[in-house]
Amino acid sequence: MIRVQREDFSVGAEIDRLCAGGSAVGGVAVFIGLVRDVNDDRAVQAMILEHYPGMTERELDRLEQEARRRWPLQEVLIIHRFGRLVPSDRIVLVAATSAHRDAAFDACRFLIDWLKTRAPFWKQEETGQGRQWVVARESDADAAARWSPIAPGGAGADSRPSVAQAPRR
Amino acid sequence: MIRVQREDFSVGAEIDRLCAGGSAVGGVAVFIGLVRDVNDDRAVQAMILEHYPGMTERELDRLEQEARRRWPLQEVLIIHRFGRLVPSDRIVLVAATSAHRDAAFDACRFLIDWLKTRAPFWKQEETGQGRQWVVARESDADAAARWSPIAPGGAGADSRPSVAQAPRR
């Protein structure tokens, strides 16, 4: 399940709902991303997230399908907020449930790694010097490259130079 | 922070408290383990967790210290329940917060992998055939072996044959 929304979400309510999915669930891996007050040594007062409505939902949906194809998962949840957020606000939640913890962990990390390089979101930071667009980091592409590439037709083709095949384990 | 308790816990309340730790937190990785209704093809009606009071707290505390030594973490939380639990009940929660998601993920996984081989908990399953002790699985030792060994004096010496040095990344 994926959700793109301006509003905040309740971590407890979301996870409890995922776990209510059935007693075959052995583990839930969750990652929650928050707005930090400092980024690359800049004091951040707020963050404005713009996205591409329509494509965002499609990409997140593809990521969920791709994760389900790679691991035996029961539930997948991706929630990504947009709009203006301040430090400590929740930005994103990704979660996966599985009978086995390795699948839940791997899927959760795969989702956040790929989300950062494929989901059409762009961040602006508000600092004392005004607003600046956040520039994509090489390390995020590296993080996604930990995983074997997402094939065209799987979660869609990729406009970047194709990443090296780098299975994680 | 570590807690060993018979009572259930609220995932939402625990994570919200971790995140309230300060706006330098960029991400929280969480794993929650639940009782499954089927284990190795046996239908499980309940699970009884016995532990070694005193040593359990010491081992979990050492694991927290070891994780903090290996990664730049802000908060670490381990909650492990004991007593009689039924399918879908929460057993364990491990969580780590950090400025960076990789550290949070790695620490969280390290904690659950090592917890399963070091924390003195033993499980009995109640099935239609009565109660049986759950036997430790080779794959759990393998999972812990993904990480470089915990040095004697770090989180304590290890009675098992020493695991191969296998840094994760």
Place this chain on the structure above:
Amino acid sequence: MHILYFASLREKAGLASEEVAPPAEVADVDALVAWLRDRGGKPAEALADLRFVRVAVNQEHVSLRHPVRAGDEVAFFPPVTGGTNG
């Protein structure tokens, strides 16, 4: 053809979207970019350095060699920066 600009490219282009009708020989993204550049103006500036431009056709990430045709939705944007900063 419906063209969209996002984030810093939207600001550089001075517009969020526009309808264009390139000639039939503009059959892939590469040719479309060349055609948009030839028009000049602020959208041309937004597309000046393709190292910082990513493209989606009909809401799918594509390469510069991807075909385009009348009716397509073509979006230009910088590398994405969603999720956390961490």
Place this chain on the structure above:
Amino acid sequence: MHILYFASLREKAGLASEEVAPPAEVADVDALVAWLRDRGGKPAEALADLRFVRVAVNQEHVSLRHPVRAGDEVAFFPPVTGGTNG
């Protein structure tokens, strides 16, 4: 010396704990196990197959070569199975 048995070893030994006073030459875990086996009875059975026995001295995981002395808390238990089953 305070001896503890946990889980399946507690059930095999028929007791959860006992106070013992082995002679001074019982100076490490290995010697203690041999001495407890020599006593016979159910605790000896619990310690029969060391492949399935783990040891902690004063609440730390140790090997069979670890020293023991009067006043120590020595625990015997099977390999641990905490966390989830998954």
